[in-house]
Amino acid sequence: MKKWLTISIFGIILLSITGFFASFLNPSSRDEKNMVNKSATREQIHLTFWRNSGNGAENKAYEELVSYFEATHPNIVINMVSIVYSDYEIKLRTQIAAGNPPDIMAIDSPNLALYANAGSLLSIDQNMRNKGKIKDIPPSTLKGLTFKGKIYLAPIVESSIALFYNKHLFKEAGIRFPSADPTKPLTWDQVFEMARKLNDRKKGIYGIDPAQGFGDGESPAYFKIPLLWQFGGRVLNENGTSASGFLDSKESLEALQFYQDMYHIYGVAAVEMPPNPFVTGKLAMTVLGSWSLEDLEHNYPNFKLGEDFGVAPMPMEKNQVVPNGGWALGISSKTGYPKEAWEFIKYVTSYEGIKKYVKVTGDIPARYSVARDLPEFNQYPKNIFWQQVQNYSRNRPVTAAYPVVSDAIKTLFEEVGIGGEDVKSSAEKAVEKINTGLNQIQHP
Structure with missing residues (x-):
């Protein structure tokens, strides 16, 4: 019994030694085993x-x-x-x-x-x-x-955003195409004069959609806050703690009044327009986002850049500025x-x-x-x-109360653009709403 046990132990040791040297002499085999073991233990x-x-x-x-x-x-x-x-x-x-x-x-x-x-x-x-x-x-x-x-x-x-224009309507009105140079934008006064010449109510043609109509979500703030900036206005102070003296400043009110007049005094912009007015030739100029180039190419392949429409830098007034x-x-x-x-x-x-x-x-x-x-x-x-x-x-204002800011801007431009309400009163209401939201963040 002891002799058999001794022989068995010796055999096991011999096999182990043989296996070790085989592994040593064949490192690829050893590496493969290690990789398998590691991948088996590694969790996804x-x-x-x-x-x-x-x-x-x-x-x-x-x-x-x-x-x-x-x-x-x-x-x-x-x-x-x-x-x-x-x-x-x-x-x-x-x-x-x-x-x-x-x-x-x-x-x-x-x-x-x-x-x-x-x-x-x-x-x-x-x-x-x-x-x-x-x-x-x-x-x-x-x-x-x-x-x-x-x-x-x-x-x-x-x-970013830019001014898109219908080339056929410009040619019919005898208006020169805007410059495509990013450093030479039109002023809003120049755009307004073009819109008056392009406007043809008998044919149902409107001169301009200045800030993407009246949509929902973040679109109103994205497209409309820049108009305030361009006229020298702002939404909040530098610290983002108050709208007082900024959204209701002289410059902001000037921008809001200009916006309102396009709808209610001169009628070059319309609250309600037919479907796809820019593509169908019922809208001479519109402000669109950078992504619109791909959308137009994909959805309206017969309405071609260069032939049917062109793109110009975003209009400016006191400042040349766009949203990002x-x-x-x-x-x-x-x-x-x-x-x-x-x-x-x-x-x-x-x-x-x-x-x-x-x-x-x-x-x-x-x-x-x-x-x-x-x-x-x-x-x-x-x-x-x-x-x-x-x-x-x-940037749009960086503040924890931004959802309140965005909603207040949306309401402000609806009151001014759709409702034709007093610009100063509407701005003051927006300021109060934003300040309330800011105070709740600062003093929860």
Whole structure:
């Protein structure tokens, strides 16, 4: 028995030694085993990513970015959820309030302060400054992603607005086309005179839609606040603590009166217009966003840039200024995987990620390097939008009370434009509403 046991133990030791040397002499076999063992023990990390559902091109671009990121980061899975724009904010805030927010979220930049002030966003300031190559991002863009000196969001694309005009109506009225030079915009007085000549009520043709009609959501604030800026007005003071003396200033009232007169005194703008008036030749001039170029090309292929319509820089008065801002990416303060979430954001908002996104969507890139390397942004008409973003753009007010500001602006322009109400009284009501919201934030 002892002899058998001794022989058995010796055999086991011999086999072990043989196996060790075989492994030593065949390192590839050993490495393969180690890789299998490591991959077996490595758990995949699932990150939830919420964003607003965009058009087909935007959705395709995000899908490609997620697919590439997952292929190069096999231990990270991005569970992307796209939500209809009109429902997005409500659903996101509900999830945050319930303590179950997504790891990564798209935030419309003017709403940044609301989420950062509530502690819902993780500061990515150090990551952006160390690895985000922020010198490649326009300062005005970066300012809109910053709250109390810290960066909370990373941008993919930017936005701007410009004057679109119907070339056929201009030719019929004998009016010279506006300059396409981004540094030589028309003044609002010049645009108004053009609108009066182009206006033909008998034919149902209106001279201009000065600020995208009267819509819902963030559109009214995005398109209408710039008119205040252009006339030298503002919404809030520099510290973002009061609207008094700014939204109701002489300059702001002048802008509001000019806006109202186009509707109620001269009739060159209309509260109600037929469907697609610009495309159908019932609207001579309109202010549209940078994204409209792709929309017009896709939805109205027979209405062609250069043949049927042209684009000019946004009109100015005392100031040449346009809005900027757009959807950017942030990390939830509740995420259990901040490093992995940053890895995803770093890739999507990098030169490579933005270039991939822009090639699909045609949107304005948020990085100098991408715009420089894509010829279309150095050529008409996209050079107009890109140069405006770089040199003449401004953020909507960065304040935790921004939803109140946005709603007050919407109501103000409706009262002035649709209702024809007294400009000064309407502005004073808007100031009171905004100040109440600001006080609630400052003194909860």
